[in-house]
Amino acid sequence: MRKVFLWLPLAVFGLLLGVMGHGILNPEQTTIPSKLVGTKVPAFNLPAAVPSHPGLTNADLATGKPVLLNFFASWCLPCIAEAPVLEELKREGVVIHAIAIRDKPEDVARFLAEHGDPYARIGSDVSSRVQISFGSSGVPESFVIDGKGVIRHQHIGDIQPQDMPKILKALKDAQ
Amino acid sequence: MIAEIGLGLLWLAAGLAVVQAFLGMAGLRQPDRPDLGGAVRPVAVAQAVLVVAAFCCLIYLFIVSDMSVKLVAANSHSDKPMLYKVSGAWGNHEGSMLLWVTVLAMAGAGIAVAERRVRRDTLIATLMAQGLLALGFYAFLLLSSNPFERLNRAPQDGQGLNPLLQDPGLAFHPPTLYFGYVGMSVAFSFAVGALVTRDVGPAFARAMRPWVLGAWIMLTLGITAGSYWAYYELGWGGWWFWDPVENASLMPWLAATALLHSVTVLATRDSLRAWTVMLSVVAFSMSMVGTFLVRSGVLTSVHAFAVDPQRGSFLLALMLLYIGGALALFGLRIGTVREGALFEPVSREAALVLNNLFLTVILGVVLIGTLYPIVAQGFGQQVSIGPPYFNPAAGSVALLLVIAMVAGPLMRWRSDGMKAVLRRMAAPVILGVVALVGIKVLAPDIGTLPWLGLAVAILAAAGSIAPLWKRNLARTPLFTWGMVIAHLGVAVALAGMAVDSAFYKERLVAVDEGDTTDVGPFSVRLVSVEPIIGPNWTALEGRVEARRGDGAPFLLTPQARNYSAPPTDTSEAAISTRLDGQLYVVLGKQGQDGRWQLRLWWKPLVTFIWLGGAMIAIGGALSLVGRLWRERRSPRGGASA
Numbered sequence: 085m086r087k088v089f090l091w092l093p094l095a096v097f098g099l100l101l102g103v104m105g106h107g108i109l110n111p112e113q114t115t116i117p118s119k120l121v122g123t124k125v126p127a128f129n130l131p132a133a134v135p136s137h138p139g140l141t142n143a144d145l146a147t148g149k150p151v152l153l154n155f156f157a158s159w160c161l162p163c164i165a166e167a168p169v170l171e172e173l174k175r176e177g178v179v180i181h182a183i184a185i186r187d188k189p190e191d192v193a194r195f196l197a198e199h200g201d202p203y204a205r206i207g208s209d210v211s212s213r214v215q216i217s218f219g220s221s222g223v224p225e226s227f228v229i230d231g232k233g234v235i236r237h238q239h240i241g242d243i244q245p246q247d248m249p250k251i252l253k254a255l256k257d258a259q
Numbered sequence: 260m261i262a263e264i265g266l267g268l269l270w271l272a273a274g275l276a277v278v279q280a281f282l283g284m285a286g287l288r289q290p291d292r293p294d295l296g297g298a299v300r301p302v303a304v305a306q307a308v309l310v311v312a313a314f315c316c317l318i319y320l321f322i323v324s325d326m327s328v329k330l331v332a333a334n335s336h337s338d339k340p341m342l343y344k345v346s347g348a349w350g351n352h353e354g355s356m357l358l359w360v361t362v363l364a365m366a367g368a369g370i371a372v373a374e375r376r377v378r379r380d381t382l383i384a385t386l387m388a389q390g391l392l393a394l395g396f397y398a399f400l401l402l403s404s405n406p407f408e409r410l411n412r413a414p415q416d417g418q419g420l421n422p423l424l425q426d427p428g429l430a431f432h433p434p435t436l437y438f439g440y441v442g443m444s445v446a447f448s449f450a451v452g453a454l455v456t457r458d459v460g461p462a463f464a465r466a467m468r469p470w471v472l473g474a475w476i477m478l479t480l481g482i483t484a485g486s487y488w489a490y491y492e493l494g495w496g497g498w499w500f501w502d503p504v505e506n507a508s509l510m511p512w513l514a515a516t517a518l519l520h521s522v523t524v525l526a527t528r529d530s531l532r533a534w535t536v537m538l539s540v541v542a543f544s545m546s547m548v549g550t551f552l553v554r555s556g557v558l559t560s561v562h563a564f565a566v567d568p569q570r571g572s573f574l575l576a577l578m579l580l581y582i583g584g585a586l587a588l589f590g591l592r593i594g595t596v597r598e599g600a601l602f603e604p605v606s607r608e609a610a611l612v613l614n615n616l617f618l619t620v621i622l623g624v625v626l627i628g629t630l631y632p633i634v635a636q637g638f639g640q641q642v643s644i645g646p647p648y649f650n651p652a653a654g655s656v657a658l659l660l661v662i663a664m665v666a667g668p669l670m671r672w673r674s675d676g677m678k679a680v681l682r683r684m685a686a687p688v689i690l691g692v693v694a695l696v697g698i699k700v701l702a703p704d705i706g707t708l709p710w711l712g713l714a715v716a717i718l719a720a721a722g723s724i725a726p727l728w729k730r731n732l733a734r735t736p737l738f739t740w741g742m743v744i745a746h747l748g749v750a751v752a753l754a755g756m757a758v759d760s761a762f763y764k765e766r767l768v769a770v771d772e773g774d775t776t777d778v779g780p781f782s783v784r785l786v787s788v789e790p791i792i793g794p795n796w797t798a799l800e801g802r803v804e805a806r807r808g809d810g811a812p813f814l815l816t817p818q819a820r821n822y823s824a825p826p827t828d829t830s831e832a833a834i835s836t837r838l839d840g841q842l843y844v845v846l847g848k849q850g851q852d853g854r855w856q857l858r859l860w861w862k863p864l865v866t867f868i869w870l871g872g873a874m875i876a877i878g879g880a881l882s883l884v885g886r887l888w889r890e891r892r893s894p895r896g897g898a899s900a
Contacts, residue, residue, distance in 0.1 A: 090593055093537060094586040097544065100630070101579060104551060107633035108571045 118219030118227075118238050125153075125233050126217040130207025133184040134192045140181055140207030146233030150258035152178050152251065153227045154203070155215055157185045158195035160223045166242035167199040173248065174202040178255060182206045185215055185223050226251070230258035262328050265316030266407040269357075272309035272364065273397035276390045278302050279367075283387025287380060287455065296383040300371040303386050306393070307368035314348075314361040317406055321348040327413035330354060330406050335417040338795045346430035352554060352570070353406035355433055360396045362441040366470070367393065370445065376466040376890075377449075378458050385452030392444055395577045403573050426492055436481035436508055440546035442474020443511060446518065447543035450536045451585055454592045459532045460599075464525035465890070467539070469883060471522055475515040476879040482508050483872030494830040494845045496765070496860045498868055501649040506629045507549030510622055514542035517618040520611045525599070528672055530608055532599040534615070536589065544582045545622070550574060552629070603674035610667035617660035624652045654708050658715045661753060664746055665722030687725060691718025705761035712757030719750035737885025745878025752871025758864040759840075769854040779861025781805045781842055788846070788855060796822045801846040801855065803833065817846040817857075841865050 120126075125142050132139040145151060154170065156163040170180060182203040184192050192206065209215055218227065218235075228237035228251065237254035239247065279302045286296025320328050321344050324337045334354075335347045343350075349358045367389040374382055400406065449467040453459045485508060490498045499505065518538040525535045551574045602608035628644045635642045669683040695714040698705070723746035727735065764779035775784040786802040798818040806812040815833035822829065835842045840863035847856030 087594065091590040093540075094583065094590055097582055097586055100548070100626075101575065101583075103630050103633055104548070104571075105575055106637055107630075108575065 118235070120219045121235050121238050123235060125227075125229060125235060126214070128207075128214045128217065130183065130209055130214060133182075133187060133206040133208035134189050134196065136193070136196075137203060137206040140183060140205045142233060144181060144205055145229045146231065148231040149179065150228060150230045150236070150255045152180045152255065153229055154180055154182045155185055155209075155218075155220055155223050155225045156182055157187050157223045158191040159187070160185075162242040163195075163224045164199050166224050166244075167202070169243045169245055169248065170202040171200045172245075173243075173251065176248075176252060178252070179204055183209050183214060185209050185212055228254040228258055261316050261319055262325070262407040262409060265313045265320075266405065268309050268313035268316065269397070269401060269407070272306050272313065272360075273394065273401060275302055275306040275309065276394040276397055279306060279390030280387050280394060283383050283390060286383045287387070290380065296379070299383055299386045299390075303364075303371040303389065304368045306390075307364040310357075310361050310364045314357055317354060317357060318345055318348045320407075321345060324417065326415075326417055327409055329408045329410045332410060332414050332417045336795070337416055340794060342427065342430055349433055349437075350430075353400070353404045355437065356396065356400050356404055357406050358434060359437055359441060360393055360400065362438055363389070363393050363396065363444055366441055366445045370448075374466055377452075377462050378456065381452050381456045381458045381463060383452075384455040385448045388448040388451040388455075389445070392448060392581060395580065399570075399573050399577065403570055426488065432481060432484045432488060435477050435484065439474045439476075439478035439481055439515070440511060440550065442470050442477060443515060443539075443543045443546045445470040446474070446539040447581075447585065450539035451588065454536060454585075454588050454596075457592060457595060459536055459593075459596045461526050461529050464522045464535060468519075468522050468526055469887060471515060471519050471539075471542075472879055472883045472886070475512070475519050476876050476883065478508065478512045478515055479872060479876040479879060482512055483869050483876065486872070487869050490865075491832050491834055491843075492829075494832045494858075496832075496843055496845075496858070496862070498759075498865065501628070501645055503629050504553050506625050507552045510625055510629075511542055511545040511549055513618050513622040513625070514538060514545045517615045517622075518542050521615055524608055524611050528600055528602065528608060530599045530602055531612070532596055533593045536593065536596075538615075540582065540585045540589065541622075544578070545626075547574065547578050547582065548626075551578065600673075602672075605670070605675050605677050605680060607667055607670040607672050607675070610663055610670050613663045614660060614667060617656055617663060621653050621656050621660065624656065625649070628652070650708060654712070658711055661715050661719045661749060664749060665719050665725075668726040668742060668746070669722070683725065684722065687718050687722035690721045691715065694718070702761065709757040709761035712753055713761065716750050716754035716757055719753065720747060723747040723750055737888065738882040739885075741878045741880070741882030741885055743878070744881060745875045748871045748874025748876075748878055750871070751867050751874060752869075755864050755867025755869075755871060759862050759868070762863045763865075764861040766857075766859040768857050768859070769850055769852075770857055771854050774854075776857070776859070778842075778859040779863075780807050781861060782807075783842075783844070783857070783859060785855060785857060788849075791818070793820070796820045798831070799846065801833075801844075801857070803844050803857070805835065805842055805844075807837075815842070815844045817844045819846050819848075836866060839863055 125145050127142045129141040130139050145153065152173065156166070174180060180202050182205070184206055187208065187210075189208075192208075196203075207214070215223075215225075220227075220238075220240075222240070224242050226239040226243060227235050228239075230236050236258040237251075239251065243251060279299055282295055282299045282302060286292070286299060289295060317330075320331050321335055322341070324331060324335055324344065326332045326335075326337075330351060330353050331347075334351045335344055339347070348354045367386060370382070370389070371386060374385075377385070446467050449463060449470070453463045482505075485505070486498050489500065489505075490496070518535065518541075521531045521535045521538055524531045551571060554570055554574060628648050631644055632642050665687060666680065666684060670680055691714050694717040695711075698710055698713055723743055726739065727743055766776065766778040768776045770776055770785045772785055772787050775782055777783060782805070784804045786804050788799055788801050791798050791800045798820040800816050800818045803815040803817065804812045805815060813835060815835050817833035818831040820829045820831055821827075830845055830847075833844045833846075835844075840861065843860040843862055845858040847858060849855050
């Protein structure tokens with residue numbers, strides 16, 4: 085009995101190594117995905133953010149065709165980095181709607197003039213309320229939404245050129 | 260060229276570590292060939308000389324800002340003050356690992372030159388273990404973290420050192436902890452050596468004790484300094500966050516504290532043989548687990564070090580080899596070690612066993628709390644564990660520990676009478692109970708833990724000096740003074756923690772220049788906010804005037820700093836130390852209405868925390884000097900304590 089006892093420290097240490105090894109192999113998740121992926125978009129009705137584009141309601145996201153919904157803001161630097169990639173996606177035939185977060189019409193207009201305008205509709209979410217109802221915590225953030233208005237995919241942070249195939253595939257799968 | 264020389268020296272040192280390990284093994288195998296074992300000592304010294312030279316090469320590269328070396332380019336900048344250029348050499352992963360092996364090799368050389376207490380074969384086995392240990396870290400450096408790597412094209416200038424680390428305290432905080440960790444590795448090597456030669460006894464404990472004590476002093480200083488750094492540099496007003504990196508330094512300290520006490524029992528009374536060996540292994544494991552947690556990035560922490568899973572795997576493999584190997588050796592050998600001396604349930608040994616038990620429980624609590632997020636993630640859960648778990652779980656056991664700490668020195672070795680012990684403890688216990696009732700009456704609203712903490716602190720303060728009662732102070736040995744001061748330091752630190760937690764005042768206000776507000780007993784006026792320029796930063800500096808009642812006003816100057824390389828914003832809290840605590844002011848952002856955010860804390864007795872930490876370290880240092888002094892005078896080592 086005493087003999088077995090002597091090997092106990094080694095066993096405990098093995099357990100400890102296992103835990104730490106597991107930690108190494110499974111790096112900690114630093115982003116928290118929205119719980120709403122796979123469910124219908126929340127109901128909302130946002131006024132136009134700029135006069136040149138119509139506003140956005142949840143009905144615009146369920147027209148039978150998958151769309152990309154992009155949360156952005158004129159004051160957000162990664163959004164500028166993301167702008168050319170969104171233009172590229174538009175050239176691929178993707179319909180992109182946008183929600184501008186805590187923004188002013190003149191700032192949004194300037195942003196579109198300077199960094200390109202890939203958007204079909206832009207709603208203005210002055211209080212971030214719609215953003216929060218999507219389970220999104222920052223800008224930029226994008227959602228792939230299928231023709232029935234169900235969220236299929238969430239992309240946190242700016243969409244970089246290497247993310248394009250992933251986004252295009254998600255849009256294709258949503259058909 | 261210097262970088263290549265440094266790398267060459269490092270390879271040579273690694274080669275000598277191999278020689279050291281093999282000579283050690285051969286010397287143990289062939290006791291009839293004393294030349295083999297005898298050669299281990301000079302080899303250990305040569306290895307230390309080479310690696311110290313390599314480390315000097317690295318420091319030189321940082322001093323001259325040789326940007327063609329990758330490590331310098333990534334962590335230094337030619338505009339940096341000289342102190343931070345030098346400290347930049349170890350303020351990063353590769354450099355700190357080089358510092359680690361440097362200290363390790365120096366410790367090995369120290370043993371080789373000075374150690375005369377243990378048996379010759381145990382010494383050879385110890386140096387063999389040191390050689391093997393160093394070898395692993397050389398492999399780590401040379402194969403996956405070469406500090407001397409060159410860049411193909413040298414950049415114009417370096418990327419700079421994280422501004423939060425550009426602080427005199429931080430220049431010395433990591434090396435201090437590393438000296439502590441490496442001291443634990445010496446204890447580990449001694450334990451392995453003693454297991455190999457089955458020589459676990461008082462001689463081995465006496466040889467190990469100064470290393471354990473030295474390492475423990477360094478860890479105490481390192482943790483105390485780190486806590487103060489987090490307190491004034493991060494601008495959050497807290498002094499302990501139970502952050503994984505903080506826990507990584509606390510766990511070896513807990514194990515070292517336990518080891519320090521059990522090694523004394525072994526040296527003095529020849530008891531607790533297996534337990535002391537076990538603790539030496541555990542203390543070093545905790546140092547390695549700490550390094551692993553900090554370096555691998557397994558846990559996210561406010562301390563954003565260079566994170567690299569490959570390095571983590573390497574450290575894990577080293578742990579598997581060393582700790583796994585040592586524990587296997589323990590399982591094989593400890594059964595053949597003769598049982599040590601026995602003692603009665605009421606005796607100083609028993610109190611020290613109790614102390615070890617409590618320390619081990621706290622260690623377990625901290626270890627589980629630190630690693631639980633990894634386990635939970637394995638089951639798909641994201642959790643973050645903080646003060647709501649640690650404070651009650653570790654705190655309550657810590658209070659019991661402090662009471663055991665008071666009892667220990669008031670008991671006799673081997674056997675003591677319960678009545679006599681109670682009589683000696685009567686005064687402190689009565690004081691503690693009076694404090695318990697008094698605090699509840701005067702301040703009924705404070706939390707349970709601060710309430711108990713303060714009462715225990717008062718009990719412990721009285722109990723710590725009780726061993727000096729009716730003693731001839733001039734003839735009291737230095738190490739007894741050391742113990743008294745260290746134990747008193749625990750009481751002082753505990754009092755600081757309890758009073759700060761119970762009575763701190765916090766205000767967050769938005770004020771215009773000229774406005775007056777108040778926090779605790781102070782009225783505080785924001786006089787002005789002005790831009791100022793430093794050597795490698797610019798800042799907005801608030802001029803804040805504070806006064807207590809009708810007392811003389813004094814000026815505080817909190818800054819919101821902006822560093823250019825790398826571009827970072829930091830806030831420099833302004834702290835004014837009073838006799839009874841600190842006033843802590845942080846300048847925040849300017850709102851759209853032009854008003855400035857000020858965050859104000861009045862933290863009563865908070866300085867006691869670090870004062871206590873310093874007293875613990877000073878007590879340890881006195882004890883170390885006292886022990887070495889006595890051993891020098893009677894070379895065979897007195898069995899008295």
